[in-house]
Amino acid sequence: MGIRTDYFAAPTDEVAATVLSTPGGPTEPDLRTDRPRFDAVALPSVDPFVMLGGLAGVLSGRPYGEVTAHPRHGALVGARGEEGPWVVSVAQTLVEDLASAGPARLAAAASDWAGTAARTATAASLAAALLPLAALAARAADAGHGLYCWTSLTD
Template sequence: MGIRTEYFVAATDEVAATALHAPGGPSEPDLRTDQPRFDSVAVPAVDPFVMLGGLAGVLSGRPYAEVTAHPRHGALVGSGGDEGPWIVTVAQTLVDELASAGPTRLAQAAREWSGTTTPAVPPQALVTALLSLGALAVRAADERHGMYCWTSLTD
């Protein structure tokens, strides 16, 4: 069993929680408009707790325990119960760091981050993930919205 993660942008925690009503996740098209419900990126297996905590530590230079102690690091805003899906927050400090880092810094961070993941994730896979997350963070900043992660279990 694995996890599926989709990071997305929403104006508030309450709006983000409405992604629970989309069985396919925040990128599922709205039936009325045929457009995705939220601006989102799928980032396979980058969980919003441990892996994102490691990334926050790499980008900020702060210890893992400090970044994961942030009250908005992985705070639950919506739950589909024991079987999920779940929606959690991404700390605004990490969103700001992602948005301001730029592609060169994100690629460097991916190489550093790769050495801290368990199991090890190839640096190139993390570069792709970080560039997507960075672009989403820029859009979140432009809209003055928060970033969230929709997570579900997979077979």
């Protein structure tokens, strides 16, 4: 059993929670428009708790325990039962750090992040995840939205 994680932008927790009624999550296209309902990126290897905590620490220069203690780090916004899916928030400080980081900072962060991640994560694989996540964060910040993670168990 694995975990699927899709990160997406929404203006409020209440709007973010509506994705729980969207079959397939925020990256799935709306059947009427064939476009996703949310600005989203699928990052199956980046969980919103441990992996994002490591990233937040790398980008901010603060200890892991401090960034994961932020009240919005992985805070439950909504769930559709005990087996999910779930929607959790991403701390606004991380959104701002991602949105303001330039390409050189993101490349360095991916390398540093690999040092805090599971042994199977390489700097290249994390950079491949970090770039679309940072672009999503920049779009969210420009729109005044927050970031959220839709999480679901997979077979």
